[in-house]
Amino acid sequence: GEAYILNAACILELGNDSLAFSLLNEALEIFKKSEEEIEEANVYSGLGRIFQYRSQYYKAIEYNKNALTIYEKNKNIELSGKANLNLGVCYYLLSDFAEAAQYYLKANNYFEQLGNRQYVAVTLSNLARTERELKKYSSSIEYFRKGLSIQFIIKDSFGIAKSLQGIGIAFEKKKKSDSALWYYYKALAINKSKNYKLNIAENLTNIGIIYKDIGRYEEAYFSLNEALSLYNEINRKMNKYQVELNIGELFCNAPDSFFSEKTIPLSQRYTKASLLFNNIISYSKESEDIDLESKGWLGLSMVYEKTGDYKKTFEAYKKYVVLQDSIINEEKVEATTKQIDKFEFEKKEAVIQTTHQAEIKQQKTVKNALATGAGILAIGGIISFL
Numbered sequence: 001g002e003a004y005i006l007n008a009a010c011i012l013e014l015g016n017d018s019l020a021f022s023l024l025n026e027a028l029e030i031f032k033k034s035e036e037e038i039e040e041a042n043v044y045s046g047l048g049r050i051f052q053y054r055s056q057y058y059k060a061i062e063y064n065k066n067a068l069t070i071y072e073k074n075k076n077i078e079l080s081g082k083a084n085l086n087l088g089v090c091y092y093l094l095s096d097f098a099e100a101a102q103y104y105l106k107a108n109n110y111f112e113q114l115g116n117r118q119y120v121a122v123t124l125s126n127l128a129r130t131e132r133e134l135k136k137y138s139s140s141i142e143y144f145r146k147g148l149s150i151q152f153i154i155k156d157s158f159g160i161a162k163s164l165q166g167i168g169i170a171f172e173k174k175k176k177s178d179s180a181l182w183y184y185y186k187a188l189a190i191n192k193s194k195n196y197k198l199n200i201a202e203n204l205t206n207i208g209i210i211y212k213d214i215g216r217y218e219e220a221y222f223s224l225n226e227a228l229s230l231y232n233e234i235n236r237k238m239n240k241y242q243v244e245l246n247i248g249e250l251f252c253n254a255p256d257s258f259f260s261e262k263t264i265p266l267s268q269r270y271t272k273a274s275l276l277f278n279n280i281i282s283y284s285k286e287s288e289d290i291d292l293e294s295k296g297w298l299g300l301s302m303v304y305e306k307t308g309d310y311k312k313t314f315e316a317y318k319k320y321v322v323l324q325d326s327i328i329n330e331e332k333v334e335a336t337t338k339q340i341d342k343f344e345f346e347k348k349e350a351v352i353q354t355t356h357q358a359e360i361k362q363q364k365t366v367k368n369a370l371a372t373g374a375g376i377l378a379i380g381g382i383i384s385f386l
Contacts, residue, residue: 001026001030001034001036004023004026004027004030005023005027005046007023008021008023008024009046012046015233015236017053017235020050024043024046027043028043028044028047037070038070038071038079041066041071042067044066044067044070045064045067045083045086047063048060048062048064048067048086052086052090052093053238054237054287055093055238055288055289056287056288057090057093057287058288060086060090061090061091064083064086064087065087067083067086068083068084068087077110077114078110078116080110081111081114081116082107082119084104084106085107085119085123087103088100088107088126089126092129092130094288094290095290095291095327097134100126104127104130105123105127107119107123108123108124108127117153118150118151120147121147121148121156121163122147122159124143124144124150125147127143128143128163131143132166132169135173137170137171137174140166144163144170145167147159148163148164148167158194161187161190161191161194161199161203162199164183164184164186164187164190165202165206167183168181168183169206172210177210177213177214180206181210184210185207187203188200197230197234198236198239200230201230201231201234201236201239202227204224204226205239205243207219208220208221208222208223208224208243211223212246212249217250217255220250221250221254221258224243224246224247225247227239227243228240228243228244228247231243237283238287238292241279241280241284241292245277245280245292245299247276248272248276248280248299249299249302251264251269251270251272251276252270252299252302254269270307273303276299277299277303278296278300280292281293281297281300290326290327291323294324295320298317298320300316301314304316
């Protein structure tokens with residue numbers, strides 16, 4: 001059963017999730033028969049990961065919750081922490097940031113109990129991403145830097161690169177392109193030195209997006225296509241569509257001279273962009289990715305505007321606004337803020353309580369020492385008198 005799990009993990013990294021799924025189900029049958037609960041939960045966790053890669057997030061949540069129930073029943077702190085972390089990621093990908101924050105905070109508490117600094121840094125980075133999605137960019141950068149300080153101490157190159165990228169995205173959102181590019185290239189250098197293909201592709205995507213947004217279309221197209229090739233190589237559909245979203249935008253906004261130098265005929269620029277956006281909308285509806293679907297509609301509204309079909313422009317843009325409102329509204333922002341504020345308050349209270357207990361202990365020690373000293377002096381006095 002364990003061999004099946006390990007084999008499935010390797011095969012999943014190679015992009016064959018169907019074979020990995022089959023192997024995990026074989027393992028599940030074995031562990032159910034042998035009544036090995038922790039191993040059974042590990043299979044549920046693996047299946048959850050597969051459904052997450054397939055963008056079937058509700059299914060992933062179901063399996064991760066099965067795993068979490070078993071881990072908590074067996075009082076396995078480390079695996080309970082990891083299951084909470086996985087659930088947080090799934091809710092984050094569903095744009096349910098309040099729920100995501102709740103699971104990240106639970107995971108953080110478990111990892112702090114264990115003194116597992118690597119995973120404490122991971123949960124801090126994930127909280128940073130949640131804050132960033134709620135447009136709280138300064139808070140996001142602060143959380144990333146807290147995680148980064150731990151990652152430097154433990155020499156976690158993978159984590160360092162991830163945090164640098166996260167800070168870069170926050171600066172990009174703040175419209176500070178130069179700072180963002182500096183962080184992206186720092187992250188890219190680390191990832192290339194370690195040959196982290198997925199991370200390299202993510203860095204190239206972010207670099208391409210900045211170049212697109214500041215009008216450096218040649219460099220943008222080069223970076224985005226390089227990222228797209230890597231995502232196809234490692235079979236990451238969700239990331240692939242994110243890149244194609246930006247290529248579609250590039251087709252809409254690049255000057256005519258850009259197309260004369262490429263294999264894309266100028267007459268087909270909007271047809272190709274429209275095809276990309278429609279494919280993105282179809283995929284995101286199937287995977288229930290609201291944020292990606294909303295961006296697909298925004299892209300289509302851009303195509304319709306460029307081609308002069310203003311009625312369709314309005315209809316597509318209206319769909320984008322409705323979906324965006326369902327992702328970020330005041331209620332969700334407030335709920336997530338409350339979760340994070342409560343976490344910060346409890347941490348401060350814990351520090352105060354620890355300090356208070358230490359002071360009480362110190363006072364007791366001093367009192368005991370004085371009492372002992374007084375006793376010794378009294379005995380010495382009696383002996384002297386005798």
